[in-house]
Amino acid sequence: MPAKSQQQLKLIYALRNKYKTKKKAPKKFKWVFDKEWTKDVKMKKLPKTTEIKESIVLSFEKFNSLNEAVIEPGEYKEDLKKALLNLDTNNINIETINNSVKDLGFKFVSRQEWIDSLPDQEEKDNVPPTNNSPLGFSYAGYNYHTDDICFIGDIDAIVSTIKNINKRDIRFNSMFFNHLNMVLRHENIHRIQKSKRGDVGMTALKANPATKRDEYLSNKDEIMAHARTLLDMLLDFKSKEDVLNDLKHGDIKHPMFSDYKKIGGDVYKRFVKYIYMYLTPENK
Numbered sequence: 001m002p003a004k005s006q007q008q009l010k011l012i013y014a015l016r017n018k019y020k021t022k023k024k025a026p027k028k029f030k031w032v033f034d035k036e037w038t039k040d041v042k043m044k045k046l047p048k049t050t051e052i053k054e055s056i057v058l059s060f061e062k063f064n065s066l067n068e069a070v071i072e073p074g075e076y077k078e079d080l081k082k083a084l085l086n087l088d089t090n091n092i093n094i095e096t097i098n099n100s101v102k103d104l105g106f107k108f109v110s111r112q113e114w115i116d117s118l119p120d121q122e123e124k125d126n127v128p129p130t131n132n133s134p135l136g137f138s139y140a141g142y143n144y145h146t147d148d149i150c151f152i153g154d155i156d157a158i159v160s161t162i163k164n165i166n167k168r169d170i171r172f173n174s175m176f177f178n179h180l181n182m183v184l185r186h187e188n189i190h191r192i193q194k195s196k197r198g199d200v201g202m203t204a205l206k207a208n209p210a211t212k213r214d215e216y217l218s219n220k221d222e223i224m225a226h227a228r229t230l231l232d233m234l235l236d237f238k239s240k241e242d243v244l245n246d247l248k249h250g251d252i253k254h255p256m257f258s259d260y261k262k263i264g265g266d267v268y269k270r271f272v273k274y275i276y277m278y279l280t281p282e283n284k
Contacts, residue, residue, distance in 0.1 A: 003037050006046045012037050070224060070277045071192045073185040077177050079104055084162055092163045094155050106149035106184060108137060114152045117143055126208040130154060135176055136161030140183045142190035144202040149187040182232045189225040217259055218267045227274035230256045244279050
C-alpha cells in the first residue's frame with residue numbers, strides 16, 4: 001500500500017532515518033521499511049493529510065507515529081476490599097474510612113469540601129450536583145492543584161454504605177468494588193498524566209461534565225481516561241477479541257462510545273485509537 005498523504009510519507013522517511021534498518025526498528029515501526037509505501041510515490045502529488053473512514057479503526061502501526069503511550073493504571077480491587085471490609089463496624093466514620101484507604105491514594109469528601117479545595121472560580125462553578133447513589137458516592141475527581149483523588153458524595157450516605165457493606169448481597173458487593181476500582185483507575189490516569197506533564201497545566205475541571213459534556217469529553221486527558229474506563233466496563237462481559245471486532249466496525253453499543261462517535265472528528269479518532277492501544281499492548 002503506497003503512502004496516502006504527505007504527512008504519512010514524512011513520517012515514513014523520518015522513521016527510516018531514525019532506525020536505519022528494519023532489523024533495528026521496534027516491532028511497531030518495522031512496516032516503514034516495506035518498499036510498497038514509497039515506491040513511485042511523489043510527495044507533491046499527495047494531499048497534506050488523509051481522512052480515515054470512521055467504520056475502520058486507524059491502523060496505528062501504519063498511519064500514526066505513537067509519540068505518546070497510553071497510561072495503564074494499577075488494579076486496586078483486592079486492596080480496596082481489604083481496606084474497607086476489615087473496618088471495625090462499631091467505629092466507622094468518615095475519618096476511619098479515609099484512614100483505611102489513604103495508602104491507596106484517595107479519600108471520600110463532600111461536594112462542598114471538593115468545591116473548597118479548588119482555587120479556580122470557574123472550576124468551582126463547574127462542580128456538578130451529587131445524587132442519591134446506592135454506592136454512597138456520586139462521582140470522583142482528580143484535583144491537579146493538590147494532587148488529591150476524591151470520591152464525592154453525601155458523607156452520611158458514604159459512611160452508611162461502607163458500614164453495611166458486609167450485610168449486602170454478593171452482587172451488590174461485586175458491583176460496589178468493581179465500580180470503585182474502575183473509577184480509581186480512571187482518576188489515577190489523570191494523576192500520572194499530571195506527573196508526566198511538568199509545568200504544563202491541566203484544564204479538565206474547567207468543563208462541566210453535565211452541562212458542557214462535549215467539551216469535557218473532548219479534553220485530551222479525559223479521552224484517554226474514558227477509553228480505559230469504557231474498556232474496563234466492556235471487558236466485564238466481553239472478550240478482548242469481541243471488543244476489538246466491535247471496535248473495528250465502529251459498533252460498540254455503549255452510551256459513552258455513542259457520545260464520542262457523535263462528537264466525531266479527531267476527538268473520536270483519538271478515543272478509538274486509545275481503546276485500540278489498550279486492547280493491543282503488543283503494538284505499543
